[in-house]
Amino acid sequence: MWDTLIIQPFTNVLLAITMVVKNFGVAIILFTLLIKLITYPLTAKQLKQTAAMQKLQSDPRYKKMMEKYRDNKEKLAEEQMKLYKETGVSPFGSCLPTLIQFPIIIGLYQSIIKAMAATPLEIFRLERLIYPFLDANKILPIQNRFLWMDLGQPERLPILGIQIPILAIIVVATTWLQSKAMEPPSTGVGDQAAAMTKSMNIYMPVLMGWMAYSLASGLALYFLVSNIATVVQYSAQGRANWSRLFPWIKTKSPEPIPTPVVVIPDDEEEDEEPEAPKPASKPSARAAVKQQRPQYKRKK
Amino acid sequence: MKKPLFKVILLFLLAAVLLAGCAMGPRAESAPGLSADDSAVYVSYQQHLYKVDSKIGTELWRFPATGSVQVVLYAPALLNDGGVFVGDLANKFHKLDPASGAEIWNFSEGKGWFQAKAATDGELIVAPSSDRSVYALNADGSLKWKFSGEFGFIAEPLVLEDAVIVAGLDHYLLALNKDTGELLWKTELKGALISAPAYDPASASLFVGSLGNELVSINSVDGSINWTFGQNGEITAIYATPLILEDSLLFADESGKIFSLKLSTGTVDWTLDAGGEIVAGILPLEDSFVIALEKGELRAYKLSDRSPLWTRTLDGKLYTTPVVSSDKIVVAVTKGQALLQAYDSAGNPVWSFTPAR
Numbered sequence: 001m002w003d004t005l006i007i008q009p010f011t012n013v014l015l016a017i018t019m020v021v022k023n024f025g026v027a028i029i030l031f032t033l034l035i036k037l038i039t040y041p042l043t044a045k046q047l048k049q050t051a052a053m054q055k056l057q058s059d060p061r062y063k064k065m066m067e068k069y070r071d072n073k074e075k076l077a078e079e080q081m082k083l084y085k086e087t088g089v090s091p092f093g094s095c096l097p098t099l100i101q102f103p104i105i106i107g108l109y110q111s112i113i114k115a116m117a118a119t120p121l122e123i124f125r126l127e128r129l130i131y132p133f134l135d136a137n138k139i140l141p142i143q144n145r146f147l148w149m150d151l152g153q154p155e156r157l158p159i160l161g162i163q164i165p166i167l168a169i170i171v172v173a174t175t176w177l178q179s180k181a182m183e184p185p186s187t188g189v190g191d192q193a194a195a196m197t198k199s200m201n202i203y204m205p206v207l208m209g210w211m212a213y214s215l216a217s218g219l220a221l222y223f224l225v226s227n228i229a230t231v232v233q234y235s236a237q238g239r240a241n242w243s244r245l246f247p248w249i250k251t252k253s254p255e256p257i258p259t260p261v262v263v264i265p266d267d268e269e270e271d272e273e274p275e276a277p278k279p280a281s282k283p284s285a286r287a288a289v290k291q292q293r294p295q296y297k298r299k300k
Numbered sequence: 301m302k303k304p305l306f307k308v309i310l311l312f313l314l315a316a317v318l319l320a321g322c323a324m325g326p327r328a329e330s331a332p333g334l335s336a337d338d339s340a341v342y343v344s345y346q347q348h349l350y351k352v353d354s355k356i357g358t359e360l361w362r363f364p365a366t367g368s369v370q371v372v373l374y375a376p377a378l379l380n381d382g383g384v385f386v387g388d389l390a391n392k393f394h395k396l397d398p399a400s401g402a403e404i405w406n407f408s409e410g411k412g413w414f415q416a417k418a419a420t421d422g423e424l425i426v427a428p429s430s431d432r433s434v435y436a437l438n439a440d441g442s443l444k445w446k447f448s449g450e451f452g453f454i455a456e457p458l459v460l461e462d463a464v465i466v467a468g469l470d471h472y473l474l475a476l477n478k479d480t481g482e483l484l485w486k487t488e489l490k491g492a493l494i495s496a497p498a499y500d501p502a503s504a505s506l507f508v509g510s511l512g513n514e515l516v517s518i519n520s521v522d523g524s525i526n527w528t529f530g531q532n533g534e535i536t537a538i539y540a541t542p543l544i545l546e547d548s549l550l551f552a553d554e555s556g557k558i559f560s561l562k563l564s565t566g567t568v569d570w571t572l573d574a575g576g577e578i579v580a581g582i583l584p585l586e587d588s589f590v591i592a593l594e595k596g597e598l599r600a601y602k603l604s605d606r607s608p609l610w611t612r613t614l615d616g617k618l619y620t621t622p623v624v625s626s627d628k629i630v631v632a633v634t635k636g637q638a639l640l641q642a643y644d645s646a647g648n649p650v651w652s653f654t655p656a657r
Binding site: 118119120121122123124127136137140141143144150152153 | 328329330331374411412413415430431450451452454469470490491492494495511512513537539554579619634
């Protein structure tokens with residue numbers, strides 16, 4: 001089922017691209033970009049939902065609620081759900097697009113592995129996957145050479161007699177770049193999510209680099225293109241925070257999310273109304289804070 | 301402004317150092333490589349080459365003694381006087397002591413996997429590699445010559461009197477000068493060549509099947525094609541070396557059809573449908589032959605009239621040509637409960653071998 005619906009079509013598209021461009025490395029790049037393009041609406045939706053959730057979590061009312069019901073998890077969950085409902089933010093809104101994308105990404109990865117068949121058994125399995133209208137004899141074997149790489153082998157570039165894993169280092173760099181660009185703003189001191197993100201920013205590049213170093217360079221090429229495409233997608237959405245990466249570069253703040261209008265009933269006014277912001281010294285900063293906060297209307 | 305840059309550079313350097321020290325093993329899946337002599341079978345599978353007593357199915361030694369994820373072996377071992385020769389997917393080719401499995405020497409100049417069985421004429425050892433090279437080694441493991449092509453070599457070579465015959469994934473059958481490695485001739489076929497050709501010294505002919513749905517007879521002297529079978533769509537892909545039996549050529553295609561052709565003309569003697577996909581080659585016995593079906597069936601047929609003798613079903617897949625040792629038929633199983641299963645000539649199970657952890 002998985003092979004028929006995901007792996008087989010993916011592998012055939014990859015092989016068809018290879019037949020057209022006559023280069024497996026270029027085919028991996030184009031195929032990865034194609035999949036990224038197809039899944040872009042899902043990515044965009046996920047980014048939007050994630051940003052809305054982050055914004056909500058930095059809201060004073062949310063913080064106050066967290067503080068107030070710190071020792072009553074049940075009530076906290078109830079109030080959180082109420083707030084999500086009121087603001088129109090779905091707590092699972094960013095999960096669903098990810099869940100849909102997940103099999104596609106796994107399928108993409110597996111189809112690249114399948115197409116790089118190097119042993120008789122792998123070639124036999126690949127041959128069985130190829131659709132009859134694609135001539136397997138013209139496709140096989142796949143030319144694995146791309147630039148200085150053998151895409152079926154881990155990549156090393158000999159420089160002055162030393163085998164340097166250039167691609168793995170670039171994968172480390174781009175994974176770190178991607179993590180930093182996607183890092184959500186911290187909601188304050190003791191923000192566990194921010195702490196976790198910070199450690200992920202270190203572990204993920206090392207893990208991806210380790211995989212790029214050890215696995216066939218065709219997969220490392222896929223990691224690299226995928227990383228770059230993700231950063232570009234983030235930038236296109238206005239979500240990449242370049243000033244976090246390069247503090248000397250002045251960039252615009254991430255695009256604001258449309259502020260939800262929340263209606264607060266009179267009897268909940270005491271509990272629900274956020275604290276008034278402290279007067280800011282600069283009017284522009286105050287305006288920015290105001291822009292990011294939900295607007296409240298009194299129920300009549 | 302300089303601090304973040306410094307941190308970035310430091311992180312990359314740290315990553316580079318870490319990466320250099322902790323590499324995963326090669327990501328490849330293949331079938332067990334099987335070979336045999338009179339008293340033992342040798343099977344390469346995953347982290348080891350095992351020598352197994354073919355009378356009782358016990359392990360005699362394994363190489364390397366301690367397994368590592370970075371060293372994977374699938375190539376069948378070449379058994380020669382005074383040595384067991386086997387390559388691995390860590391790009392090394394080894395000569396081992398047949399009695400103890402201890403390494404005598406290794407050749408580490410390869411840049412790709414050694415996944416095919418090597419060949420020898422008793423002096424020269426020829427080892428094909430996935431790094432698009434064929435390495436010819438002297439008896440002491442030093443490099444005599446190297447031939448480089450456009451694609452990897454995963455088929456066992458054939459060492460003739462003056463030439464080394466190499467089947468390539470690039471659809472070409474090549475003849476190389478045995479002393480220098482220079483190309484003597486090359487003949488293009490319709491598909492990739494996965495297995496070694498068979499050689500008939502009487503007619504100086506080579507017989508090789510390809511993934512291009514053909515079986516071709518080639519003159520070993522000049523590379524000219526004697527005849528081609530399969531031009532009318534009679535066969536599908538061929539993964540194993542054909543078998544020469546007197547004046548007949550036996551082979552199985554991927555679809556599960558077994559053919560017997562006249563050696564001299566390529567005309568069909570008989571055909572037989574084995575009833576399942578076939579990747580492995582045919583094992584000849586005294587008056588019968590055995591074929592392993594991919595789905596896990598081992599079938600024996602009488603040679604004279606092709607009547608079925610027995611069928612055994614194994615737990616796992618069969619991609620490897622069975623071997624005979626100590627009068628036992630030994631089959632290597634992929635993803636089965638046992639790695640090896642031995643039968644007597646009547647198809648009765650004798651022993652099975654599962655490597656101890």
